[in-house]
Amino acid sequence: MRILVTVGTYKFDDLIKKVDEIALKSNQYFTCQIGEGSYKPDNCSSFVFSDRFHEKVNEVDLIITHAGAGTVYSLLERGKNLIVVPCLNRVDNHQLEITNYVVSKKYCLACKDLSVLEETLYKAKDFFAKSKVQYKKHAFFKSSEIIQYIDI
Amino acid sequence: MPKQNLVIFIAGEGGHYEQAKRLLDLLELKNKTNIVFLTDLPNECKMDNIFHEHLGVIRSKQGFSPFGALCYFRKAVVTTLHYCLNYNVSIISTGPGISILPTLISKLFGAKIIHVETWSRFYSRSLTGKLMYIFSNKFYVQNKSLLSLYPKAIYSGRL
Numbered sequence: 001m002r003i004l005v006t007v008g009t010y011k012f013d014d015l016i017k018k019v020d021e022i023a024l025k026s027n028q029y030f031t032c033q034i035g036e037g038s039y040k041p042d043n044c045s046s047f048v049f050s051d052r053f054h055e056k057v058n059e060v061d062l063i064i065t066h067a068g069a070g071t072v073y074s075l076l077e078r079g080k081n082l083i084v085v086p087c088l089n090r091v092d093n094h095q096l097e098i099t100n101y102v103v104s105k106k107y108c109l110a111c112k113d114l115s116v117l118e119e120t121l122y123k124a125k126d127f128f129a130k131s132k133v134q135y136k137k138h139a140f141f142k143s144s145e146i147i148q149y150i151d152i
Numbered sequence: 153m154p155k156q157n158l159v160i161f162i163a164g165e166g167g168h169y170e171q172a173k174r175l176l177d178l179l180e181l182k183n184k185t186n187i188v189f190l191t192d193l194p195n196e197c198k199m200d201n202i203f204h205e206h207l208g209v210i211r212s213k214q215g216f217s218p219f220g221a222l223c224y225f226r227k228a229v230v231t232t233l234h235y236c237l238n239y240n241v242s243i244i245s246t247g248p249g250i251s252i253l254p255t256l257i258s259k260l261f262g263a264k265i266i267h268v269e270t271w272s273r274f275y276s277r278s279l280t281g282k283l284m285y286i287f288s289n290k291f292y293v294q295n296k297s298l299l300s301l302y303p304k305a306i307y308s309g310r311l
Contacts, residue, residue, distance in 0.1 A: 009166055069272035070167030073310075098272045101295075142292060142308040143178040149290060150242040150264055152157055152181065 001125075004060040005032040006053075008068045012087045013039040018114045019064065020044065022121070031056065062124055064117075067095035067110075072102060076135035081128045082108035083120055106133040158186050158239035160232075160258070162251040165193045171246040171271060173199060174311040186239075190231065192224075192250055205231050207250055228253045236261035245288075246270065247280040259287055268292045269302070271310055277301050 005019050016032050020041035023030045030044035040046055065071050067086040075082055084102060086095035103110045109127055111120040163172035189204045198204050208223040232254040235241050241263040245251035247270050255265055267284035271294045285291050285302055292308035299305060
């Protein structure tokens, strides 16, 4: 299985370190996007940011992502299989809210405790084969109201 | 000569900017010369063909920066005053906290204020949301669960 790990513009070294540990003993192929983090994994390939990020997303079977809402929604809209990992060191816990939401809807798996990330990876194949629900959103419908209001 | 209309989008980096971009696309405005973005985004991430003002970074991902806050304060005041004195301003904000000061100044000049609460909130109010709720003329929420926390908000669907 090909797995992409992404932390967006965040620094989330704990996640990258954990993936590096798993990659050492795994036969799965990991690639890490490390963002502003300083830890570079030894046991898998990595990059900081890439103009080819969208292509890389298409090339993988599973994505382990931080719980930034922009990243999570964009990947779900593209139908990707995700394990969402909230970065709980952030200044507030808003990553936890979106994590709880996407898990409650069965759009993807989550891992709130990095010590069980490997176990969550084992569960992923079964979950995405059987239980995953396709992400659907009630799309924004107030554009006309806004245009009328700002009179532009 | 009457003042021209100007729409100021205020959006911080990451998901906030992504929401503002999506909203701008949905508005399908043909003339983008009367739009300005106030942001804390790095240059390489900004949309082409839209004028951006960089307000500085108050709070990095590692925490609060006093120097950044001072630079932000000066730039936000000067920039907002410039636009409010020369244009009929409307504000569209997607947060986070960088929205608050330009909104307050614009409000004093009679600007219309629209805030779209962040799509990552479901069960609690953001600090920015709490303040923008007071000053906005139209306050939109993207998740229905927030209507109980913001009774006067308008549900908009998700960007």
